[in-house]
Amino acid sequence: MKRVLYIFLLVALSYVSVSAAPVLRYRFSAMGGKIMDYEAIKDFNTGMPLGFDLGFEFQPTGKWHCLQEWNNASVGLGLSYLNLGNNEMKGNAVAPYAYLNIPFVRLPHFIFGIRPGFGVAFVDKTYYNTINDKSLTYNALLAQKRIANEAIGSHTNAYFAEALYMEFPIKKGWSIVASYGWYHISNGSVRQPNSGYNMFNGQLGVSYMPQEDRYEAPAPERNRGLYRKDNMHDANPNLRPWCFSLAATGGARQAYYADNKDGERFFGVATLSAAFHYRFVDIFQLGIGVDAFYDAYYSQKKTAPYVKEEMPFQKTYIDHLDFRNSLRVGLSLQPEFVIGNFSAAFHFGIYLFDPVKNLEPYKDIEKNNGKTFNRGIIYPYDMANAGVHQDGWLYTRIVTRYMVTKHLFVQLDMKSHLMKAEFISAGLGVKL
Numbered sequence: 001m002k003r004v005l006y007i008f009l010l011v012a013l014s015y016v017s018v019s020a021a022p023v024l025r026y027r028f029s030a031m032g033g034k035i036m037d038y039e040a041i042k043d044f045n046t047g048m049p050l051g052f053d054l055g056f057e058f059q060p061t062g063k064w065h066c067l068q069e070w071n072n073a074s075v076g077l078g079l080s081y082l083n084l085g086n087n088e089m090k091g092n093a094v095a096p097y098a099y100l101n102i103p104f105v106r107l108p109h110f111i112f113g114i115r116p117g118f119g120v121a122f123v124d125k126t127y128y129n130t131i132n133d134k135s136l137t138y139n140a141l142l143a144q145k146r147i148a149n150e151a152i153g154s155h156t157n158a159y160f161a162e163a164l165y166m167e168f169p170i171k172k173g174w175s176i177v178a179s180y181g182w183y184h185i186s187n188g189s190v191r192q193p194n195s196g197y198n199m200f201n202g203q204l205g206v207s208y209m210p211q212e213d214r215y216e217a218p219a220p221e222r223n224r225g226l227y228r229k230d231n232m233h234d235a236n237p238n239l240r241p242w243c244f245s246l247a248a249t250g251g252a253r254q255a256y257y258a259d260n261k262d263g264e265r266f267f268g269v270a271t272l273s274a275a276f277h278y279r280f281v282d283i284f285q286l287g288i289g290v291d292a293f294y295d296a297y298y299s300q301k302k303t304a305p306y307v308k309e310e311m312p313f314q315k316t317y318i319d320h321l322d323f324r325n326s327l328r329v330g331l332s333l334q335p336e337f338v339i340g341n342f343s344a345a346f347h348f349g350i351y352l353f354d355p356v357k358n359l360e361p362y363k364d365i366e367k368n369n370g371k372t373f374n375r376g377i378i379y380p381y382d383m384a385n386a387g388v389h390q391d392g393w394l395y396t397r398i399v400t401r402y403m404v405t406k407h408l409f410v411q412l413d414m415k416s417h418l419m420k421a422e423f424i425s426a427g428l429g430v431k432l
Contacts, residue, residue, distance in 0.1 A: 023215050025074070027055035027177060029205030031082065035090075040150040040195040047085025053203055054079045057101060062218035070283040071103040071113075072217050073339060078117060080161070080183075084125075084197070089149050091125030093185060093197075095159040100339060102283065111167040116337065116344050118400060121159035121185045126152045127193050153254075154191035158414065158424065160184040160398060162346075163203070173212030179203045188414050188424030189253035196421050245287070247273045247401075247411050247429030253297065253422070267296040269423045271415070275334055287334035291349055291397075293415070295423070298325040298356055316356060317365040317372065329353040330395060341403040349395045350377060356391065391417045407431055 032050045035041070057076040060067040067073045076099045084090035097119020105112040131148035163181025170176065179202065186196025209215065250270040275289025299321065318325060332349030351357070358373040359365065365372055378393050399413040409429050415422045 023059040023061060023209070023211050025055075025057040025059060025207050025209040027053075027057060027076075027205060027207040029053045029055075029177060029179070029203035031080065031201055031203045033183075033199050033201030035084065036198040036200070038195065040193070041090075041197075044086050044089040044149070049082045049084050049199055049201065051080065051082035053081075053205075055099075055207075057207070059209070059215065060218055067339065068218055070281070071106045073103065073283075074101045075099075076101060076117075078119070078161070080121075080159070082201075084123075089125060089130055090151075091123060093121050093123045095119055095121040095161075095185070097159055097161055099161065100337075100344075101165070102337065102339075109169055111169070113165055114337075115161070115163045115165045115179060115181070117159075117161035117163075118344075119159045119161070121157045122155055123152055123157065123185065124155070125149055126155060128153070150193045151195040151197055152185070152187075153193045154187045157185050157187045157196075160414075163201075167207070173209040175207045177203070177205050177207050184421075186421040188251075188421045190251075190424060192254040194254075194421060241279050243277050243279070243285075243431055245273075245275050245277065245289075245409075245429055245431045247271075247409075247427060249273075249411055249413060249425035249427030251423055251425035253295075267299075268294070269296070269425060270294040271413070271425055271427075273332075273429075275332075277334070277336065279338070283338055285336050285338060287336060287345075289332050289334055289347070291330045291332055291347075293328040293330075295326050295328070299323065315360060315362055317359045317362045317370070319370065322355070325355050325359070327353070328356070332395075332397070334399075336399075343399075343401045345397075345399040345401075347397040347399060349397070351393055351395065352377065354393070357393065360391070391422075394418070395422075401429070403431070 029052065031053045032048055034048055035045055037045050055076045055078045057074045059074050060072045062068070067075070078097050078099055080093070080095040080097070082093045082095075084093060097117045099115055099117030101113060101115055103111050103113035127149050161181065161183050163179040163183075165177065165179035167178075168176040181201065183199040183201050184196060185199075186194050188194070248271070250268070252266045253269055254266055270293070272292045273289055275287040277285045277287035279285040298316065298318065328351055330349040330351045330353075332347045334345055334347045336343050336345035357375050357379070375393075395415060395417055397413050397415050399411060401409045401411045403409045407430050409431060410426075411429050412424070412426045414424045
């Protein structure tokens with residue numbers, strides 16, 4: 001954990017040293033909240049996560065016009081430390097991350113906005129150093145009602161910090177700051193088990209800008225270029241109200257950690273997404289898209305007697321190989337924040353084609369002599385048996401993009417169900 005802190009400080013100081021006289025605001029906040037309870041952690045989800053959050057925020061100087069497009073947004077480098085509430089089972093987390101302060105309201109003594117952030121979280125307690133006896137089979141462990149941290153399968157994880165914030169400027173560069181939001185730690189099923197932590201945390205602290213007396217914020221440039229008549233036919237798709245995007249990403253995920261005997265098997269995943277977006281203002285656009293998913297995990301046979309020999313964790317009733325089980329198609333709503341060449345989005349989707357929804361949970365279909373369900377597009381989740389319930393009709397995606405050229409972008413995204421990560425993928429896309 002100390003190495004992470006040293007590396008973060010080194011990166012922050014290096015950025016300051018190579019930047020031409022950056023105007024910095026320093027922020028320190030106490031942090032605390034609650035980890036959402038669910039089956040995988042209910043036996044040890046005691047205590048509340050408590051810690052602190054540091055921020056180095058680079059104020060706009062007129063050099064990055066994209067930061068002026070909405071009330072002078074600022075870029076920050078943050079560091080979160082959290083004791084997760086149970087030293088033996090959940091341990092601690094340290095997360096360096098980058099974020100944006102995007103003001104919605106800016107008044108002399110009150111600022112309100114959103115603070116999206118993304119980084120890496122390092123945790124010291126995982127499934128593999130909390131399980132009681134690794135020599136026992138999974139079914140034997142279940143029979144003993146063993147306790148292990150099934151939420152986290154790796155020390156290195158993705159970190160998402162999405163919060164609303166308020167700032168109350170007082171005097172001489174000092175402000176009182178407060179925020180509340182959703183924080184997520186998981187590895188996107190790259191290493192199982194991977195239920196992850198979903199937290200709702202609040203922060204309360206202070207910020208200080210030493211150069212406040214000498215700093216003059218540049219004039220905001222709202223709607224810069226978007227509605228100017230001389231730019232309406234510009235070849236740059238970032239300056240036109242309507243645009244079309246097509247993105248292809250891929251990656252790999254492990255099967256559920258009890259679903260294969262060696263615990264190290266990987267399955268390929270891929271996403272193809274097409275969407276139309278309308279840019280309301282420079283900082284925000286809304287899209288409607290079609291998403292096609294491929295997940296090789298569902299191409300494997302998972303019914304007895306095969307299950308008893310190879311995959312003892314019975315989740316999906318697949319009694320014959322069918323390529324269609326690996327495919328899903330959905331329709332999604334895609335709100336997206338845009339700052340210059342960078343964008344961050346939270347997509348909400350509904351499956352229109354999903355063969356797997358009728359094959360879970362395994363035990364219910366087994367009791368029904370192998371007869372599968374016939375669910376509609378929208379149906380209830382079975383949260384009472386979390387971990388063995390069907391994935392459900394709703395999927396979400398956290399998507400980040402960076403425009404490399406006028407038309408080409410790189411993309412990183414994470415797909416989840418009810419805030420339970422399914423996989424992380426990366427790839428390329430085009431915007432027209």
